[in-house]
Amino acid sequence: MRRVVLVVCGLVLAGSLAVPAGGCAPGPSGGQDVPYTVLDESAGDNAWSHDGSWIAYTKYGSSGYFEIWMARPDGTDRHRIYGDSSPRGNSGGIDWYPGDRYFVFTAQNPDATGPRNDLLSKPGVGFNCNLWLGNTDGSEAWRLTDYQSDDLAPLAVIHPQFSPDGTRLFWAEATGEYGFGPGFEWGEWTLAAADFSFESGIPGLHNVTRFQPGEQHSFYESHDYSPDGGRLLFSGNLREGQPLNGLDIYEYRPASGSLLPLTDTFEDWDEHAHYSPDGRTVVWMSGRDLAVEFPSVQGLEWRKYVKTELWMMDADGSHQRRLTWFNQPDHPDHIWLESQVGGTQRAIVSDSSFDPGDGRLALTLAYEPAVGGGRNHSLLVVVSIDELTSRGARFDQSYGLQVP
Known part of the structure; x- marks a missing residue:
């Protein structure tokens, strides 16, 4: 590495797309084939607490910055945690520490001021x-x-994740090196991990290591620890010549250095992968089957084009199946979304987190309104995983989709 340092704020994808939505009241949404409950709007990344009683999430607030909020899984007791009392500017990228007394998050530097820094932080x-x-x-x-x-x-630095026992922290960071050409429009990134502990009541990171798996050391995004703590999920464009809009999901074993590709879609966007609580399956967002074209991924241009759905696979990458159809006209998912927010041009299923014991998933759903001009809004929803997987088989057949 030529220059490696650490800075933080979330994860480089659709969870960050949220801007003020307006008009969508949180609450249950009925229908046999639309099992979604809306908890809040203008939401970004989310994380379910270990005891299952809270969902923490990023929300674009009245301050004009992203703030950290919490809500019960039924949408009640919604309140802001870090806003006026936090460092000035944007905060987000949340993950809970075991015991649910703390969470790690990212915050804009106080001296990083002005419209450009407010956008990029x-x-x-x-x-x-x-x-x-x-x-x-x-x-x-x-x-x-x-x-x-x-x-x-x-x-x-984006998307910090605690190990199940809280002794390690995993994240991705930009190194500060830029100007490498196609496939490196966001500069050079690396994965990082460190020991985490409290000393005299003060938290700290120690023994930081950085690693860049794969042939091409361009973009990496950290996603999750396996329930046993021995494996890491991340995404990146690791193959030689692979574009940024072609991110794939990988599993990495730090002890051996082994790398397992879980998806293999050279030009389709795969990201935001998370293990189920039992470690048997992985959910992630994908642009597969959506024929998305990216005229540009420079800066934040990709936000104008990206669209994705929720997918699930077995932990070894097999049995990949699509779970949502928000981008498919006349499908119940698409009809439900339009009933909540009005007309939409495209949808982006983004970050997700599992209820640790009750078979539900919190999901950030970004969308571009019918007259959106490339600007995306978002909802935070909760959905039953069993309902998604059981109806998925029916919809695969009804809509003629080809699922590996």
Whole structure:
């Protein structure tokens, strides 16, 4: 690595696309084939607590920045955690620490000011940010990293994830190196992991290691630890010449250095992978079958074109099947979404998190309104996994989709 530092703010995808939506009241949504319950709008990344009683999520607030909120899984008791009391600017990219007293998040550096920094520090972009740990009641927060702002060659860190026992933290970061050409429009990135512990009540990171699996060291995004803590899920364009819009999902074993590709779609967008609580399956978002073209992925241009659906596979990459059809006109998913928000041009199924024990999934659903001009809004919804998987087989047959 030529330059490696750590900064934080979310994950580089559709969870970061949320802007004020307006008009969609949270609450249950009925219908045999539309099992979605809307919890909130203008939402980004989300994380279900270990005891199943809370969902923490990023929300675009009245402050004009992304804030950290919490809600019960039925949508009640919604409240902001870190807003006025947090570091100035955008906060997000949440993951819970075991015991649910703390979570890790990302926050914009106080000296990274102005419209450009406000845009690039959003959760899911993460430039000129740092990594923080906070109490879930919002009473206190500690900065875990100390990376300086740089307007010319900014660093970034996205999507921090705790190991199941809380002793390790896994994330991805931009190295501050740019200008490599096609496939590197977002600069050079790396995966990173460190020991995490409290010393005299103060949290800290130790023994940071960085690794760049694959042939092409372009973009990496951290996603999840396996329930046994021995495997890591991430996405990236690791094959030589693979474009940024062709991200694939990989499983990495730190102990052996082995790398297992779970998807193999050179030009389709695969991202936001998460293990089920028992570790037997993985859900992720994919642009497969949607014929998405990307005239440009420079900067944040990709936001104008990306569209995805929710997929599931076995943990070894087999038995891949599609679970949602928000982008398919006349499908119940598409009809339901339009009934909630009006007309839509496209939908982006983004970040998700599993209920640890009740068979549900929290899902960020971004969409472009019928007259959107490339701007995306979003909903936070909860859905039964059993309902999605059981109806998926019916819809595969009814709509003639080819699923491997």
